[in-house]
Amino acid sequence: MINELLRPDLRGRTAYGAPELDVPVRLNTNENPYPLPEAVAAAVAKAVAAELPHLHRYPDRDAAALRADLAAYLGHGLDASRVWAANGSNEVQQHLLQAFGGPGRTALGFVPSYSMQPLLAAATGTGWVAAHRADDFTLDAAQAAAAVRAHRPDLVFLCSPNNPTGTALDLSVVEAVLSATSGLVVVDEAYAEFARPGTRSALTLLDRHPRLVVTRTMSKAFGFAGGRLGYLAAHPEVVDALRLVRLPYHLSRLTQAAARAVLAHAGEVLAAVARICAERDRMVTRLREMGLPVADSDTNFVLFGGLGDQQEVWRALLARGVLVRDVGLPGWLRVTAGTPEETEAFLSALAQVLKERA
């Protein structure tokens, strides 16, 4: 009965959902395995406590101080007028689609890529075009530009480093796409902090490209997934436009204060990135030693293949207390880099599973 009341374009769709299972080793949603360092957690508690006498008043609608802190973290000469923030980069991307997409417009992405982007397009009534990566998950500049010219989307989503495959794009791809479209080009850099040395961020292109948007998040490297804070850097007019669609006071006083306290200790928090990258690299090496194909990773996760029925492997790992992600790519699974103990638990469970199947 209720289904008939639902918007026709939403009927039959399934909600975003990584299974939230309570298992000993959870390596399925690319969270940072380390809690905030104690001193940083204490600074967050103090900053949040200082807001408590003011909770009867609305927060700063424009989150000006937080956006200035985010701009300072990003560098590249950015300031608050070129930075926008919201409750996770998912909300940031929803704001972009609300303002620049919508009914009668289309967004294009290169699959396999971030599964939330088509869902956000659907929720905002934006048409979605799934263009494709090569069989080895790479994206070639000329092919990307050709797809964009063929479909003439209003927004293009690039994800670099890409989720679920893990590899960063060369900036020549971003530049080719910018040349091929007169629309907005959004580069989702949720995993930028984990990229291998020498990887260049699309932030370096912002000064020359007013239609370029780079989104980031505090959910991964900053270990602040539960705090919900995402942001973007773009031309000031893009940022201004997002004010038209955001809810008033969308970032609570508590969120703004907590995020600023974490940013004030960025160095201490980001010290965990090197440890996580070491575990990632160890997984890549060990998985390749097992004879499995593995995508190069610039992220805190690894996509590995050669599994045949990946659902069966996923279930067998779960039975051993290890939760990884089935992203729907036949033969492949995605695993997040955890603590050394978690990584070891995953690798030895997988070795057992493969041995039993051999």
Ligand SMILES: *Cc1c(COP(=O)(O)O)cnc(C)c1O
């Ligand atoms: C995890 C992830 C995000 C983060 O989303 P938040 O809403 O900021 O938690 C964004 N983009 C990609 C590709 C991701 O994998």
